[in-house]
Amino acid sequence: MPANLTPQYHKAEEEYRRAQSAQEQVECLQRMLQLIPKHKGTDRMQGDLKHRLKEARDAAQAEKSAPKKGVSYRFPRQGAGQIVIVGGPNSGKSRLVKELTNAIPEVADYPFSTREPLPAIMEWEDVRLQLIDTPPITASHLEPYQINLVRTADAAVLCFDGSSDDSPEATVELLEQLKQRKTVLAQESGFVEDDFSRIQIKTLFVVTRGKDPEASMRVDFLKEMIDLPFEPLYVELDNEADREILQTKIFELLNCIRIYTKAPGKPADYSSPFTIPQGGTVEDLAYVIHQELFESMKFAKVWGTSAKDGQTVGRDHQLCDKDLVELH
Numbered sequence: 001m002p003a004n005l006t007p008q009y010h011k012a013e014e015e016y017r018r019a020q021s022a023q024e025q026v027e028c029l030q031r032m033l034q035l036i037p038k039h040k041g042t043d044r045m046q047g048d049l050k051h052r053l054k055e056a057r058d059a060a061q062a063e064k065s066a067p068k069k070g071v072s073y074r075f076p077r078q079g080a081g082q083i084v085i086v087g088g089p090n091s092g093k094s095r096l097v098k099e100l101t102n103a104i105p106e107v108a109d110y111p112f113s114t115r116e117p118l119p120a121i122m123e124w125e126d127v128r129l130q131l132i133d134t135p136p137i138t139a140s141h142l143e144p145y146q147i148n149l150v151r152t153a154d155a156a157v158l159c160f161d162g163s164s165d166d167s168p169e170a171t172v173e174l175l176e177q178l179k180q181r182k183t184v185l186a187q188e189s190g191f192v193e194d195d196f197s198r199i200q201i202k203t204l205f206v207v208t209r210g211k212d213p214e215a216s217m218r219v220d221f222l223k224e225m226i227d228l229p230f231e232p233l234y235v236e237l238d239n240e241a242d243r244e245i246l247q248t249k250i251f252e253l254l255n256c257i258r259i260y261t262k263a264p265g266k267p268a269d270y271s272s273p274f275t276i277p278q279g280g281t282v283e284d285l286a287y288v289i290h291q292e293l294f295e296s297m298k299f300a301k302v303w304g305t306s307a308k309d310g311q312t313v314g315r316d317h318q319l320c321d322k323d324l325v326e327l328h
């Protein structure tokens with residue numbers, strides 16, 4: 001029997017994946033239990049959710065009474081989404097963050113120069129999104145917080161140094177390390193078929209120093225070792241045109257569209273759009289603006305690709321990138 005999960009349920013599930021503390025997980029799981037359709041087809045999932053809820057409650061309690069040992073980093077999401085930058089030592093992670101944001105991470109031509117994660121804001125056209133630089137992941141170097149950063153991000157960038165013969169092996173090691181912790185860099189983000197322990201993260205595979213004449217040969221070596229599920233993007237970070245392409249690809253990782261808004265009787269606000277998932281509706285827009293608006297909104301007027309000249313539409317009308325919306 002199919003589970004027939006609703007879009008609201010999927011949204012709650014996505015929030016659960018990105019929850020950064022046990023207490024947040026408890027809240028998300030409660031919401032998922034409320035939203036999951038109650039019938040035979042979801043019996044097993046309901047049982048699993050209840051089990052998860054109990055575990056999360058215990059973990060939240062434990063965190064309260066005895067804070068976890070070891071460092072932990074939590075970075076509240078900023079902008080349209082959170083993208084974690086991962087890679088082996090010296091693969092260009094910090095250089096990438098330095099070039100695309102106004103943060104100043106340490107960039108050095110020796111390995112293990114980054115010791116702590118660093119969040120930074122990238123501006124692309126009229127949207128902002130968050131990049132997180134991280135220390136390298138190797139066979140012998142992986143802190144639990146690094147796994148958490150990957151599992152709770154919206155998407156990832158995997159850096160591969162196109163100029164180093166060590167890159168193929170270093171990348172295999174990194175992917176293996178993540179996989180052992182049930183975290184898979186993949187083409188889309190989400191749980192693996194209703195299994196709440198295995199997580200996939202949508203990933204852009206970036207070959208830095210991509211102008212190196214042997215870069216593509218090194219990528220071919222990697223492909224011989226593993227089934228690589230991504231198309232490589234070759235970039236030379238010295239090169240401005242390459243950086244622009246890279247920024248566009250990073251924004252596209254988020255699968256979102258931009259929506260401008262206006263209040264009735266007021267001019268449109270084209271300065272900072274809201275972002276909602278591709279295929280998102282008027283209701284999704286209201287949800288990101290304000291809980292109250294989400295509840296009280298009756299209809300909307302839309303100017304743009306999805307509707308013309310201020311046409312009146314209902315809550316479930318699907319919006320397109322750069323539509324202008326007036327909520328009523």
Ligand SMILES: Nc1nc2c(ncn2[C@@H]2O[C@H](COP(=O)(O)OP(=O)(O)OP(=O)(O)O)[C@@H](O)[C@H]2O)c(=O)[nH]1
Pocket residue numbers: 087088089090091092093094095096106107108109110111112113114115134135136159208209210235236237238
């Ligand atoms: N010319 C050029 N240099 C690059 C490129 N990417 C990285 N580099 C250089 O490679 C070296 C290592 O870059 P980092 O950004 O520090 O590497 P990392 O992945 O952050 O290294 P760790 O923090 O040690 O893991 C630096 O000297 C960078 O300037 C690129 O696309 N072009």
Ligand SMILES: [Mg+2]
Pocket residue numbers: 093094095106107113114134135
């Ligand atoms: Mg670094």
